[in-house]
Amino acid sequence: MKPIKVGLLGIGTVGAGTFNVLQRNQEDIRRRAGRGIEITMVAARNLDKARKIVNAGVGAGVEVVSDPFAVVNHPDIDIVVELIGGYELPHELVLRAIANGKHVVTANKALLALHGNEIFAAAQEKGVMVAFEAAVAGGVPIIKALREGLTANRIESVAGIINGTTNFILSEMREKGLDFATVLKQAQELGYAEADPTFDIEGVDAAHKLTIMSAIAFGIPVQFDKAYIEGISQLQAVDIRYAEQLGYRIKLLGITRRTRTEDKEGGEGIELRVHPTLIPASRLIANVEGAMNAVLVQADAVGSSLYYGKGAGAEPTASSVIADLVDVTRLATVDPYCRVPHLAFQPNEMTDVAIVPMAEITTSYYLRVYVKDQLGVMADLTRILADAGISIDAVLQKEPGNQVNLDIIMLTHQTREKNIDAAIAKIEALPAVIGKVTRIRLEALS
Amino acid sequence: MKPIKVGLLGIGTVGAGTFNVLQRNQEDIRRRAGRGIEITMVAARNLDKARKIVNAGVGAGVEVVSDPFAVVNHPDIDIVVELIGGYELPHELVLRAIANGKHVVTANKALLALHGNEIFAAAQEKGVMVAFEAAVAGGVPIIKALREGLTANRIESVAGIINGTTNFILSEMREKGLDFATVLKQAQELGYAEADPTFDIEGVDAAHKLTIMSAIAFGIPVQFDKAYIEGISQLQAVDIRYAEQLGYRIKLLGITRRTRTEDKEGGEGIELRVHPTLIPASRLIANVEGAMNAVLVQADAVGSSLYYGKGAGAEPTASSVIADLVDVTRLATVDPYCRVPHLAFQPNEMTDVAIVPMAEITTSYYLRVYVKDQLGVMADLTRILADAGISIDAVLQKEPGNQVNLDIIMLTHQTREKNIDAAIAKIEALPAVIGKVTRIRLEALS
Numbered sequence: 001m002k003p004i005k006v007g008l009l010g011i012g013t014v015g016a017g018t019f020n021v022l023q024r025n026q027e028d029i030r031r032r033a034g035r036g037i038e039i040t041m042v043a044a045r046n047l048d049k050a051r052k053i054v055n056a057g058v059g060a061g062v063e064v065v066s067d068p069f070a071v072v073n074h075p076d077i078d079i080v081v082e083l084i085g086g087y088e089l090p091h092e093l094v095l096r097a098i099a100n101g102k103h104v105v106t107a108n109k110a111l112l113a114l115h116g117n118e119i120f121a122a123a124q125e126k127g128v129m130v131a132f133e134a135a136v137a138g139g140v141p142i143i144k145a146l147r148e149g150l151t152a153n154r155i156e157s158v159a160g161i162i163n164g165t166t167n168f169i170l171s172e173m174r175e176k177g178l179d180f181a182t183v184l185k186q187a188q189e190l191g192y193a194e195a196d197p198t199f200d201i202e203g204v205d206a207a208h209k210l211t212i213m214s215a216i217a218f219g220i221p222v223q224f225d226k227a228y229i230e231g232i233s234q235l236q237a238v239d240i241r242y243a244e245q246l247g248y249r250i251k252l253l254g255i256t257r258r259t260r261t262e263d264k265e266g267g268e269g270i271e272l273r274v275h276p277t278l279i280p281a282s283r284l285i286a287n288v289e290g291a292m293n294a295v296l297v298q299a300d301a302v303g304s305s306l307y308y309g310k311g312a313g314a315e316p317t318a319s320s321v322i323a324d325l326v327d328v329t330r331l332a333t334v335d336p337y338c339r340v341p342h343l344a345f346q347p348n349e350m351t352d353v354a355i356v357p358m359a360e361i362t363t364s365y366y367l368r369v370y371v372k373d374q375l376g377v378m379a380d381l382t383r384i385l386a387d388a389g390i391s392i393d394a395v396l397q398k399e400p401g402n403q404v405n406l407d408i409i410m411l412t413h414q415t416r417e418k419n420i421d422a423a424i425a426k427i428e429a430l431p432a433v434i435g436k437v438t439r440i441r442l443e444a445l446s
Numbered sequence: 447m448k449p450i451k452v453g454l455l456g457i458g459t460v461g462a463g464t465f466n467v468l469q470r471n472q473e474d475i476r477r478r479a480g481r482g483i484e485i486t487m488v489a490a491r492n493l494d495k496a497r498k499i500v501n502a503g504v505g506a507g508v509e510v511v512s513d514p515f516a517v518v519n520h521p522d523i524d525i526v527v528e529l530i531g532g533y534e535l536p537h538e539l540v541l542r543a544i545a546n547g548k549h550v551v552t553a554n555k556a557l558l559a560l561h562g563n564e565i566f567a568a569a570q571e572k573g574v575m576v577a578f579e580a581a582v583a584g585g586v587p588i589i590k591a592l593r594e595g596l597t598a599n600r601i602e603s604v605a606g607i608i609n610g611t612t613n614f615i616l617s618e619m620r621e622k623g624l625d626f627a628t629v630l631k632q633a634q635e636l637g638y639a640e641a642d643p644t645f646d647i648e649g650v651d652a653a654h655k656l657t658i659m660s661a662i663a664f665g666i667p668v669q670f671d672k673a674y675i676e677g678i679s680q681l682q683a684v685d686i687r688y689a690e691q692l693g694y695r696i697k698l699l700g701i702t703r704r705t706r707t708e709d710k711e712g713g714e715g716i717e718l719r720v721h722p723t724l725i726p727a728s729r730l731i732a733n734v735e736g737a738m739n740a741v742l743v744q745a746d747a748v749g750s751s752l753y754y755g756k757g758a759g760a761e762p763t764a765s766s767v768i769a770d771l772v773d774v775t776r777l778a779t780v781d782p783y784c785r786v787p788h789l790a791f792q793p794n795e796m797t798d799v800a801i802v803p804m805a806e807i808t809t810s811y812y813l814r815v816y817v818k819d820q821l822g823v824m825a826d827l828t829r830i831l832a833d834a835g836i837s838i839d840a841v842l843q844k845e846p847g848n849q850v851n852l853d854i855i856m857l858t859h860q861t862r863e864k865n866i867d868a869a870i871a872k873i874e875a876l877p878a879v880i881g882k883v884t885r886i887r888l889e890a891l892s
Contacts, residue, residue, distance in 0.1 A: 028599075034787070140748075145590070299765070316747065319747040
C-alpha cells in the first residue's frame with residue numbers, strides 16, 4: 001500500500017520529537033503498521049528552524065510552509081497532526097481539517113477540554129478520527145487503556161498525577177525540605193517549569209487532562225468549566241513534613257469519581273477536581289516521584305490498575321502521537337462504526353450525569369490549626385468537629401520554632417466539604433486560633 | 447446491527463467471571479461497543495454447574511453442551527472464547543475454530559507460548575483474529591500497551607512481576623520473616639496457590655507469559671523452549687532479609703531484553719529468563735506487593751513505563767477477555783490488514799534474532815557464602831572475584847545463629863553469567879567455605 005501522508009502543524013519540542021522518532025524508528029514502525037507513514041508537509045512560524053529539523057532527518061520531499069491552513073487544505077494530506085498548542089488557532093485549524101475530511105491527531109489537552117464536544121461532533125459527522133493519546137500523561141497509553149483496555153468495566157474512579165512540573169516540585173520540596181518558591185525557581189532553571197508556570201502550578205493543565213479522562217471514563221461530555229481547580233502555589237513545606245510524619249505524601253491529584261449527591265434524591269453525580277492531596281505513603285502512586293506521571297483507575301471487574309511513565313517531553317509525547325498515527329493509518333479506510341468512539345462511548349450513548357459542586361464532595365481532611373498554647377484549645381477544636389459529626393483519625397501536636405504557639409494537626413474521617421468548611425469557620429473564630437486553618441484533602445485510594 | 451454471537455469453551459473461574467461481567471455491564475459495554483455481544487453457547491464438562499451459572503444470569507437462549515467441538519463447529523458462532531486451559535484439547539479446538547473461520551479469544555498462555563506460531567499462522571491464513579490480552583497479567587492491558595500504545599518505540603526490555611502466587615509468597619516471606627514452605631501452605635489455604643503449585647512456584651507460568659511478551663516486543667516468534675526458568679522454591683528467608691538490609695527486594699521477575707552476544711561478532715540477541723531477582727527497594731516495581739502484577743517496559747522514545755494491576759482472578763481476567771471481545775467485534779468485518787498484527791509485527795516482518803543462552807547473559811549478582819570464620823577467607827573470596835574481573839559493589843558480614851561461622855554477602859558489578867559461575871566453583875573449592883554458594887541475580891532496572 002502507498003504510505004499515508006501526514007501534515008505537521010508546529011515543529012516545536014513535540015513536533016521535532018515526532019519527526020525524529022518517526023525517522024529513527026521508521027523501519028520498526030513500518031514492520032508493525034504494515035504501511036509507511038510519511039510526514040510530507042510541515043507548517044511552522046520559524047521556517048529556517050523547521051527546515052533545519054526536517055533536513056537533519058530525511059528532508060527530501062517534505063514541504064515546509066508558514067501557513068498552517070495550507071496544510072489542512074492540501075488535498076494530498078490524509079492526517080493532520082496539530083502540535084501548535086493554545087486554543088484559538090488550533091480550534092480553527094482542527095475544525096477546518098475535519099471539514100476537509102482529514103483525520104486529526106493532537107496533543108492539545110486545552111483544546112479538547114474546552115472544545116472537545118464540538119470537535120468530536122464535527123469529526124463524527126464527517127466520519128473522520130480525532131486521536132489524542134498524547135494529550136493526557138504524555139507517553140503513557142492511558143487513553144487507550146481507559147477506552148479499550150478497560151472497556152468491560154464500570155469505571156468507579158480515576159485519580160492521577162498528571163502534571164510533571166508540580167510533581168517534580170512536590171518531590172523536591174519533600175526530599176530537600178525546601179519551600180515552594182525556591183523549588184519553583186530551580187525547576188525553571190532545569191527546564192521542568194516554564195517561565196510562566198501558572199497553568200501547571202495552579203492545576204489548570206491537570207484539570208484539562210482530567211476533564212478528558214472523566215468524559216471517557218463515564219461517558220459524559222467534556223466539561224472543563226465544571227472542574228474544581230486548586231494548585232500547589234499555596235502549599236507550605238511544613239505541611240509536607242507533617243504529612244510525612246503521619247505516614248502520607250502530598251501530591252497534586254486529579255480525581256474524577258462516581259458519587260451520590262445530596263441535592264437530588266439518590267442522584268448520581270461525578271466528581272471532577274484537582275487539588276493537593278494527602279495519600280498514604282504505602283500506596284504505589286504515592287511513590288511516583290519527580291516529573292513522572294501515573295494514573296490509578298478503580299473499576300468494578302479489574303479492581304485497581306495503575307499506568308506510569310513520562311508525562312511530558314519531546315519523545316515520550318511523540319511516542320503517543322505516533323501510536324495515534326499508526327491507529328489512524330490502520331483504520332483510515334474502514335467504516336466509522338469499526339473504530340473506537342472518540343470518548344469511549346458511542347456519541348448517541350453519552351449521558352448527562354452532572355458534575356457535583358465541590359461543597360457536595362465527600363472526602364477526608366488534613367487540618368493544621370496554629371494556636372496559642374492555651375489550656376482547653378484542643379477541647380474546643382474537638383468539640384466543634386464532634387458537633388459537626390466529623391470524627392478525628394489522628395492528631396499531631398508540634399511546636400514550630402517558638403515554645404509559645406502550637407501547630408495542631410488533625411486528620412478527619414470522611415465528611416462533606418461544606419461540613420468541614422462550616423467547622424473551619426467556627427475554629428477560626430476561636431480566640432486561641434491564630435490566622436487561617438490550613439485544609440488539605442486526603443484520599444485513602446484503597 | 448445484530449449482536450455478535452459468542453461461544454464459551456469452559457465455564458470455570460474465568461468463564462463464570464466472563465459470563466457475569468458481560469451480564470452485569472452489558473448496558474455499558476453495548477454503549478461503548480455499539481453492538482451487542484451475546485454468549486449463546488457454553489461448553490462445559492459439568493453441565494449442571496454450567497446451567498446454574500448461566501441461569502443465574504440471563505439464561506434464556508444460552509445453549510449448554512458437553513462437547514466443545516459442537517461450539518467451534520456451530521455455524522452461528524462468530525467468536526470462540528477458549529477458557530479450558532492446558533495444551534492438547536485447546537490446541538485442537540482453537541485450530542478447528544480458526545479453520546471454521548471463527549475469531550478466537552483466549553486466556554491460555556501455555557497454549558500460545560508453545561503453539562502460538564502455528565496458531566497465529568493459521569489465523570493469518572484464514573483471515574481471523576486470535577486475541578489474548580487475558581493471557582498475560584490478567585486484567586492489566588499490557589498486550590495492548592505493547593502492541594499498540596508503544597508502537598512508535600524500539601523496545602529495549604520488558605521486566606515483569608507476572609505471577610501473583612509467587613509475588614504473594616515473596617511478600618509474605620519478607621513481611622513476616624517466614625520460610626517458603628510455611629508461606630506456600632498458607633497461600634494454598636487462602637486460595638492464592640493451587641494444590642499442585644509447580645507451574646507457579648517454579649516459574650513456568652511466568653515464562654509462558656514472558657515468552658508471549660518477548661515475541662511482541664521484539665518481533666520474534668514465540669520460543670518457550672529457549673526460556674531460562676528458575677522458580678522460588680529454593681529461595682531462603684535469610685536471603686530476603688539480607689537483601690532488604692542492603693536496600694533490595696527479591697521478586698520473581700520475567701526479563702526479556704535486547705543484548706549482544708559474545709559468540710557472534712557484535713551479534714544481536716534476546717534475553718528470555720525468569721528467576722528470583724534483587725531489585726533496588728526504591729524502584730516502583732519493587733513495591734508491588736501481594737498477588738499484584740506489574741510490567742516495566744523500557745523503550746527508546748517513551749523511556750520507562752509501568753503497568754500495574756491484578757494478574758489473576760475471575761473478574762480481572764474476564765475484564766481482558768471482554769476487552770478482546772469488544773476489539774474483535776469492532777474489527778470482525780474489516781479487511782485483515784486493518785487489524786493489529788497478532789504479534790505486533792506483520793507476519794512477513796518477523797525477525798529471527800536468537801535467544802541467548804543463560805551463560806552469555808550479563809547481569810549483577812548477590813552471592814552468599816557460608817564460611818568458617820578463618821582469617822584470610824575474605825581475602826580469598828575477593829581475590830577469586832578480582833581474578834575473574836568481577837568488581838564488588840557491597841559486602842555484608844553476618845553471624846547467623848552461632849559465633850563460629852559467618853555469612854558473607856557480596857553484591858557484584860555486571861558480569862557474564864559464565865564468569866560468575868566459574869568464580870563460584872573456585873569459591874566453593876576453598877577449604878573455609880561450607881556448602882554451596884547462594885547466587886541470586888540482581889537488576890538495577892534504572
